[in-house]
Amino acid sequence: MSNPSLSVNCPRCGLLTARFIEYCRNDGYKLWPSSELASEAFEVWRAADPSRAEASRFDLELPPAALDDTIDYAARAHALGIHIFPNSNYPFIICVGALFLALAAIPFATPARLVLGVIGGLIFLYGVVGWVLVEDVRMYPSESSSHGEVQH
Numbered sequence: 001m002s003n004p005s006l007s008v009n010c011p012r013c014g015l016l017t018a019r020f021i022e023y024c025r026n027d028g029y030k031l032w033p034s035s036e037l038a039s040e041a042f043e044v045w046r047a048a049d050p051s052r053a054e055a056s057r058f059d060l061e062l063p064p065a066a067l068d069d070t071i072d073y074a075a076r077a078h079a080l081g082i083h084i085f086p087n088s089n090y091p092f093i094i095c096v097g098a099l100f101l102a103l104a105a106i107p108f109a110t111p112a113r114l115v116l117g118v119i120g121g122l123i124f125l126y127g128v129v130g131w132v133l134v135e136d137v138r139m140y141p142s143e144s145s146s147h148g149e150v151q152h
């Protein structure tokens with residue numbers, strides 16, 4: 001049970017085969033007295049180590065450990081000098097402003113259109129200023145102050 005291997009060399013043919021299967025895969029040599037016994041032995045072997053939890057008794061090797069392949073695209077873009085707009089809720093505010101501006105384009109009575117246009121314009125500008133001038137500058141302080149060329 002302490003042997004970490006999932007495979008074994010068959011005593012008759014000498015080829016590598018799954019250790020907890022009743023018969024050798026290559027020549028059918030009987031490795032275990034019964035399939036049930038082989039399965040029980042596999043379960044005891046698997047319970048002996050938490051890293052064996054994902055193993056199958058039909059495999060020759062333990063499955064590879066899960067890779068952590070998450071990528072921080074923001075940090076990568078920053079290293080490459082690529083400008084990415086910051087994650088932000090301001091685009092939603094910009095859209096609300098655009099909604100009021102669009103409503104102002106409908107031929108209502110002139111005072112109503114003026115009020116809608118002013119409300120929409122203010123909300124729209126608030127969103128644009130917050131996104132482009134506040135959050136973006138906070139995210140790229142040196143880049144925005146030096147305008148363009150990345151300093152190395």
Ligand SMILES: [Zn+2]
Nearest residue numbers: 010013024027
């Ligand atoms: Zn064999």
